[in-house]
Amino acid sequence: DQTVVRRITCVGAGYVGGPTCAMIAYKSPQITVTVVDMNKERIDAWNSDSLPIFEPGLEDVVMKCRGTNLFFSTDVPEAIRSADLIFISVNTPTKMYGKGAGMAPDLKYVESVARSIAEHAQGPKIVVEKSTVPVKAAESILSILEDAQRRSNNNLTFQVLSNPEFLAEGTAMRDLASPDRVLIGGEDSEEGQRAVAALVNVYASWVPRDRILTTKTWSSELSKLVANAFLAQRISSINSVSAICEATGADVREVAKAVGCDERIGSNFLNASVGFGGSCFQKDVLSLVYLCESLHLDKVADYWNGVITINNWQRRRFADAIVSELFNTVAGKKIAIFGFAFKKSTGDTRESSAIHVSKHLMEEEARLAVYDPAVTEKQMRQELVMETSEKSVNKLVTVFSDPYEAAKDAHAIVILTEWEEFKTYDYARMYNAMSHPAAFFDGRLLFKRKDIEAIGFHFFGIGSAP
Ligand code: NAD
Numbered sequence: 001d002q003t004v005v006r007r008i009t010c011v012g013a014g015y016v017g018g019p020t021c022a023m024i025a026y027k028s029p030q031i032t033v034t035v036v037d038m039n040k041e042r043i044d045a046w047n048s049d050s051l052p053i054f055e056p057g058l059e060d061v062v063m064k065c066r067g068t069n070l071f072f073s074t075d076v077p078e079a080i081r082s083a084d085l086i087f088i089s090v091n092t093p094t095k096m097y098g099k100g101a102g103m104a105p106d107l108k109y110v111e112s113v114a115r116s117i118a119e120h121a122q123g124p125k126i127v128v129e130k131s132t133v134p135v136k137a138a139e140s141i142l143s144i145l146e147d148a149q150r151r152s153n154n155n156l157t158f159q160v161l162s163n164p165e166f167l168a169e170g171t172a173m174r175d176l177a178s179p180d181r182v183l184i185g186g187e188d189s190e191e192g193q194r195a196v197a198a199l200v201n202v203y204a205s206w207v208p209r210d211r212i213l214t215t216k217t218w219s220s221e222l223s224k225l226v227a228n229a230f231l232a233q234r235i236s237s238i239n240s241v242s243a244i245c246e247a248t249g250a251d252v253r254e255v256a257k258a259v260g261c262d263e264r265i266g267s268n269f270l271n272a273s274v275g276f277g278g279s280c281f282q283k284d285v286l287s288l289v290y291l292c293e294s295l296h297l298d299k300v301a302d303y304w305n306g307v308i309t310i311n312n313w314q315r316r317r318f319a320d321a322i323v324s325e326l327f328n329t330v331a332g333k334k335i336a337i338f339g340f341a342f343k344k345s346t347g348d349t350r351e352s353s354a355i356h357v358s359k360h361l362m363e364e365e366a367r368l369a370v371y372d373p374a375v376t377e378k379q380m381r382q383e384l385v386m387e388t389s390e391k392s393v394n395k396l397v398t399v400f401s402d403p404y405e406a407a408k409d410a411h412a413i414v415i416l417t418e419w420e421e422f423k424t425y426d427y428a429r430m431y432n433a434m435s436h437p438a439a440f441f442d443g444r445l446l447f448k449r450k451d452i453e454a455i456g457f458h459f460f461g462i463g464s465a466p
């Protein structure tokens, strides 16, 4: 039966490939799942006691399946030969060179996987785009595979499906175990629909059938970009409102609640902040903008580009407020930065707003004292060196493992990630050990103005005015 999958290979053992395949192996003991990556260190970590990524619940599932029906390996050719179905789950970062630099996603990793499949496949394969890709990427993958098919004597046939991933970091296992929907796009032909049915059967082991949507390939590819664009747009929308609140005396929390009570609008994803971060929102919105430009839909491109414009502006606006509230000069002043991860419950710092706010403050020669419960010093330095220079990081940045030490003698505390533990500190104790007047900048709506002002701090919070 061609709609029954027995062996799955996933190329790319990252934030998506690892957890997704662990969940498939866990829910489908009859399927053998092999996750491969060219990064040996990463594969070694997947095979060790300390997994390369932290996700609540992941370790449990990996330990239950690893060595039974879940394997991690660097042998890409063998994993391709043995699979019925191959997920491509490699990174698709924003391209930094040539045409589309700074906008288009770089598809070189996806293409290299397609070429490896073309080279090593010996029988029929269903190839599944799990990576987030622009519309029509499946067509390029198929061209490479069909060329191999034409030149081969083997019984090669290929079907390419789109199956984007919607998990969020920090809640990956929960999102995978009960997804709002699974989206599968494929060709209309009989072979295409057989391949779609095969992938539907994989998910149907644990996902209710009415949550598995099947569409045309292009709709599926586009839906992933649009879903991220809508989510990012909500944050930019509420962040734009936060500026109106600061200027008028309205409170963005009250406005978000009042607006979100309307069921048509909904209350999720309306937390104003210092700007969204993470590896995907900016990349995917830019990818959508680039697609629109390529299609000469300039007004549509401008519309979505506004989401990015507001996000950059919000980060800049927050950094500017810090400088302005500290009497227009931060040069030589110690500033405690609380939080460097792009959101709570993760050590991931990709595109974190903390990097951008830090950069702006470093341009003003502030001395930064950074604390984050989950991010290593090495990681913070790497991110900041990439945005500034090694020289200025050495001169201006100190990383602390104790928030009280970070705040000692500082002129200000700046909250950049919404870690729960930040709510539990003794801020009166910190205040007493700081330089005075001491200021407090809440970029995450974690605190109430009156509580922080009562301690003696001068308070600035996103979306609220005195
Ligand atoms: P990642 O960087 O964590 O992992 C990608 C892995 O692919 C890396 O380990 C890399 O070594 C490997 N790789 C690249 N080229 C390879 C090749 N030719 N052969 C073997 N291995 C190769 O990336 P990620 O965060 O897992 O994201 C993967 C894709 O999923 C991206 O397109 C992303 O947009 C999308 N996505 C990510 C998330 C998320 O939360 N991180 C959520 C949904 C979708």
Ligand code: UGA
Residues within 6 Å of the ligand: 132, 165, 166, 167, 168, 169, 170, 228, 231, 235, 268, 269, 270, 271, 272, 273, 274, 275, 276, 277, 278, 279, 280, 281, 342, 343, 344
């Ligand atoms: C996001 C989406 O939520 C996932 O559905 C998607 O699969 C994923 O991108 C992807 O394609 O990579 P993720 O980036 O892990 O997931 O995290 P989110 O929880 O969406 O947060 C993104 C950023 O927005 C964070 O910096 C967060 O702090 C910020 N945010 C989120 C706000 O500022 N306000 C909010 O109300 C919500």
